[in-house]
Amino acid sequence: MSKRRTQILRAAVRVIAQDGVRGLRVDKLATEAGVSTALIYYHFKDRSGVLHSALDHINHNALSYTAITLAADPLEQLQEMLLLELQDTDDVRENSIAWGELRASAVFDHDLREALRATTRQRNADVEALLHQAGVTDDPALTAEHLTVLVEGLSERWHSGSITVERAREILTRAVRTLAGQ
Amino acid sequence: MSKRRTQILRAAVRVIAQDGVRGLRVDKLATEAGVSTALIYYHFKDRSGVLHSALDHINHNALSYTAITLAADPLEQLQEMLLLELQDTDDVRENSIAWGELRASAVFDHDLREALRATTRQRNADVEALLHQAGVTDDPALTAEHLTVLVEGLSERWHSGSITVERAREILTRAVRTLAGQ
């Protein structure tokens, strides 16, 4: 992928994290990326194309975050993986907010839905696999879905200021123990 | 509050539920409310003023429509109350989508946060009270928060087309049983 392209996408994540998908203006994006608006149209078909690619990019980021998990025990690994999205560091927060925005936008933008659905399914599958490894046999698919939904919900509450990260992490930790623990 | 004003706000909720906060056009709102665009500026300072009032309005609605529960058993009552937001009827869907939009908007609009926080807290308290009645003694506040977050997450997934209502209800029902049941 071209250097410029990623430069623009990185800027897009920043803008989305700051103003939302709703607030993403091509003009502002150009300024943030330090390029002209025309260049954006050179690299992407249109605004919606930027959004789509940004979604991929965000998704990619999220995946790479979750790949850093080291724990040996699958249950611990699962917990670590889920908790990764609830970390108050600039990178994670930015990505998590952007990701939340894309989910929220998909409610009204049907074009985003398919991509979102695929990622969501993938994520569920990953969690389900870990649950399996951890020896959970009682409908692990449902538990997986429960947990991923919970992370999304906690994430949104955190970003909208209705809960602290610490509390969110506490709820999630406890949930893993209750739903998947022994 | 003037009759016209509420008429406009009601229309705003409908428009927001259909097109989202970002998709609210003053013009379309006027048509939906059956008034002229100028009247909107007569009653509200500007577009952003309408949005703000509309989101307050939605916030109010969200509180009032959870009160209709009838079941005798507190656990059943709890389940009914939580499931209320996961019903595929026009009224509920509209309200639920609008409420989701409010939450999503609060991520970027700090003015909305206080109102949202209050409602969320109230909701948690209601659920916690029912858990108490149901004989849950092990950190009911945390369980309450877990459940309300879960409803929000499921709601958003449903509206963005990543899950069916039926599946969402299944997950929630099971969650209530697991977390609060015997």
Next chain:
DNA sequence: TAATCCTGACTAAATTTTCAGTCAAACCGC
């Protein structure tokens, strides 16, 4: 130099916001 990358300047369309003015009802001194 030819392909690729990139920009300033621009346009068309969409959208918000203003404004001059209408109309009906309330108010007031008589």
Next chain:
DNA sequence: GCGGTTTGACTGAAAATTTAGTCAGGATTA
């Protein structure tokens, strides 16, 4: 109760602004 006056609710139309998207051509690099 009655002309005259003020006020609040409301509108049509147009101005002002915002925003996505285009295009002709300049720079860069292979």
